[in-house]
Amino acid sequence: MPRAGLSREKLIEAGAVLADSEGFAALTLAALARQFGVKLASLYAHVRNSDDLKAGVALRALDALADEADEAVAGRAGKEAVVALAEVHRRFAGDHPGLFEAARFPLSPEQAAGSGGVRLARTMLAALRDYGLSEADQVHAVRLLGSFFLGFSLLERGGSFSHSQPEPDLSWQCGLDALDLTLKSWMKK
Amino acid sequence: MPRAGLSREKLIEAGAVLADSEGFAALTLAALARQFGVKLASLYAHVRNSDDLKAGVALRALDALADEADEAVAGRAGKEAVVALAEVHRRFAGDHPGLFEAARFPLSPEQAAGSGGVRLARTMLAALRDYGLSEADQVHAVRLLGSFFLGFSLLERGGSFSHSQPEPDLSWQCGLDALDLTLKSWMKK
DNA sequence: CATAAAAACTAATGGTATTAGGTAAAAAAC
DNA sequence: GTTTTTTACCTAATACCATTAGTTTTTATG
Numbered sequence: 001m002p003r004a005g006l007s008r009e010k011l012i013e014a015g016a017v018l019a020d021s022e023g024f025a026a027l028t029l030a031a032l033a034r035q036f037g038v039k040l041a042s043l044y045a046h047v048r049n050s051d052d053l054k055a056g057v058a059l060r061a062l063d064a065l066a067d068e069a070d071e072a073v074a075g076r077a078g079k080e081a082v083v084a085l086a087e088v089h090r091r092f093a094g095d096h097p098g099l100f101e102a103a104r105f106p107l108s109p110e111q112a113a114g115s116g117g118v119r120l121a122r123t124m125l126a127a128l129r130d131y132g133l134s135e136a137d138q139v140h141a142v143r144l145l146g147s148f149f150l151g152f153s154l155l156e157r158g159g160s161f162s163h164s165q166p167e168p169d170l171s172w173q174c175g176l177d178a179l180d181l182t183l184k185s186w187m188k189k
Numbered sequence: 190m191p192r193a194g195l196s197r198e199k200l201i202e203a204g205a206v207l208a209d210s211e212g213f214a215a216l217t218l219a220a221l222a223r224q225f226g227v228k229l230a231s232l233y234a235h236v237r238n239s240d241d242l243k244a245g246v247a248l249r250a251l252d253a254l255a256d257e258a259d260e261a262v263a264g265r266a267g268k269e270a271v272v273a274l275a276e277v278h279r280r281f282a283g284d285h286p287g288l289f290e291a292a293r294f295p296l297s298p299e300q301a302a303g304s305g306g307v308r309l310a311r312t313m314l315a316a317l318r319d320y321g322l323s324e325a326d327q328v329h330a331v332r333l334l335g336s337f338f339l340g341f342s343l344l345e346r347g348g349s350f351s352h353s354q355p356e357p358d359l360s361w362q363c364g365l366d367a368l369d370l371t372l373k374s375w376m377k378k
Numbered sequence: 379c380a381t382a383a384a385a386a387c388t389a390a391t392g393g394t395a396t397t398a399g400g401t402a403a404a405a406a407a408c
Numbered sequence: 409g410t411t412t413t414t415t416a417c418c419t420a421a422t423a424c425c426a427t428t429a430g431t432t433t434t435t436a437t438g
Contacts, residue, residue, distance in 0.1 A: 003402095003403060003415090006416080041395095041396080041397085041420095042416070049395080050394085104347070112348060112352075136355050139355060140359065146344055147341040150340035151335065151337055154340070158293070159298065159301060163302065171332040174326075178371040181374070182370070192434060193386080217424090218425080218426070219426080227387090228387060230426095231386045234384070234385050234386070235385090238427075
């Protein structure tokens with residue numbers, strides 16, 4: 001019996017594609033085993049357990065998001081950079097809900113330390129360069145922005161903005177304008 | 190064989206307690222059946238399926254959050270009210286992670302329409318009264334605040350703030366101060 | 379009391395995840 | 409090239425969760 005040629009990387013890649021196309025909840029060892037034409041137990045030669053696989057997919061999702069963020073911010077500064085970064089978050093959540101959810105899977109501190117999440121924070125710091133913030137305020141800003149981007153995307157996707165006017169796009173713009181002004185007011189003092 | 194005296198309300202109540210003590214992931218029909226000493230299939234006389242039960246627990250969690258919010262905002266105005274409201278969110282997430290997660294379970298539009306989520310938005314609007322915002326800006330503000338409260342709590346609980354200084358409490362204060370100033374600058378124009 | 383309705387049970391089915399031991403394929407050693 | 413070792417895959421077993429359909433028992437109703 002020839003080997004299916006599986007590997008950890010292949011499983012994680014296929015897992016990410018599955019989560020993206022069918023949703024994170026559809027990502028199961030059983031589904032992947034079927035896809036590769038092997039018995040489920042065979043996957044344990046490559047991943048420790050189901051959570052190990054999911055963490056791998058989460059890391060990949062974070063990398064994908066970080067890649068898009070890097071690209072969006074390149075060559076941009078100030079408000080333009082922040083807005084570009086924000087749009088990446090919101091668009092990623094809208095275009096890739098399965099990966100967006102995967103990216104939120106709990107990671108160990110070691111896993112998180114080497115992840116796209118850290119790159120994302122770095123990209124956000126770079127985007128803030130033009131605001132001339134103090135060291136501490138840079139961190140506060142990253143946390144403020146990150147919180148808004150994540151919270152808004154989740155609430156929007158959860159339908160919380162569906163039954164009220166004005167359109168969410170306006171609130172998003174409003175929020176970004178407000179945060180930009182806030183950052184400007186925090187300039188080194 | 191005497192009946193166990195189950196009811197939908199009892200199951201949802203017990204489910205909320207279980208989610209609160211063991212985490213939302215521990216909330217299963219099987220666990221509740223064991224707790225009440227009945228066979229799992231018996232629960233279907235009271236709930237449609239597992240998701241129906243979870244939605245019920247979600248609604249209860251939202252009500253609990255809304256109750257705390259109402260209480261915290263009562264007798265308060267302006268920044269004090271907003272800060273009190275924010276603290277409720279963050280504290281709820283920290284003290285009741287299982288219920289916090291339950292509150293985020295996807296609900297149908299009908300379910301959401303009658304939920305603590307709507308009460309929460311109303312309470313937030315009330316908290317904003319002192320800022321004298323326009324109708325539209327009130328909605329923008331609710332969405333901005335809600336996004337920050339949710340996003341910050343999730344990132345904090347997910348460990349995103351663990352490996353960097355300053356302390357998250359400072360960023361939280363900074364964020365609230367910033368949002369307060371923003372709202373003040375939005376006063377009817 | 380008899381009947382109807384509803385709750386609880388039984389049996390069956392389907393699905394997911396993990397472990398331990400065995401076998402065959404591939405890699406490494408000679 | 410052959411032999412030995414390692415590793416990937418399978419089998420069998422186990423555990424757990426969820427749902428459906430039909431049956432039985434309990435409770436409510438007339």
